[in-house]
Amino acid sequence: MATMSGPSLDDILAERHARLGSGQAGEVVDVDEPSVKLVIFTLAEQRFALPGAQVREILAAPQVYRVPGAPATLEGVISVRGEIESVLCLRTLLQLPPTTAGNKAVLLTRGERLHTGLRIDEVIDLCDQPESALQPAPDTLPGNLRPYVRHLTELGGRGVSLLDLEALLAAYIGSVARDPA
Structure with missing residues (x-):
């Protein structure tokens, strides 16, 4: 049976703590x-997110003008x-329930x-998130979100789904091709 020679892990941690506490830290x-x-x-x-580099501007509650005969994915201009x-x-692209609430914000992407x-409904925050905090989206996401969510992260103890803008725009272009005005 081999015995360990030298300091134990507890001894090493205690010595390091003493060094840091006495100002002799590296x-x-x-x-x-x-x-x-x-x-x-x-x-x-x-809660959702987009990379800030893909958002040109945030508009508080602009007047949106409906376009007759437009597909459901196009709210207007x-x-x-x-x-x-x-x-x-x-909401339509992500197959989320409709809202009866008034004017909402618009992200120009x-x-x-x-x-x-x-x-969107409301901007919650603009922040820097470490790349290491972005986790791959799990396969257990609902089917309506799976094609569009690339990563998950946490902000203030709540989960945030990071959306793939290019996948959303491709879905929109596909919906227009299937449902021409």
């Missing part, structure tokens, strides 16, 4: 962990400083193939 190294800026928002009482922008109904607005 140099503190500041490590920059990669992080991602997130725009956290609610939709149907759930808005005027932003004289430019016409489409507004997609994110910047995708690779499409720049558009997404109707």
Whole structure:
């Protein structure tokens, strides 16, 4: 039976604690962990996020003008400083229950193939989240969210689903192709 020689783990931790407490600690190294800026928002009482780099602007409650004959995924259009922008109904894309509440915020987004607005309920936070805090989306997500949620994270003790903007925009383009006006 082999015996250990040298200090135990408890002895090593006690010595380190004593060194740190007496001011003889080594140099503190500041490590920059990669992080991602997130725009956290609610939709149907759930928390979602988009990467901040994909959000051009947040509009409080713009007037959305309906477009006759448009597919259900297109809520309408808005005027932003004289430019016409489409507004997609994110609830319809994610198959979430409709709301009867009044005007909601719009996130103007910047995708690779499409720049558009997404109707949301409310912006909760703008924050930096360490990349290590982003967990892959589990297979147990509801089927309506699975194609669009890439990561999960936590903010203030509540779960947040990080959406894939490109997947959302591809679904919108697909819905327009299936349901032409």
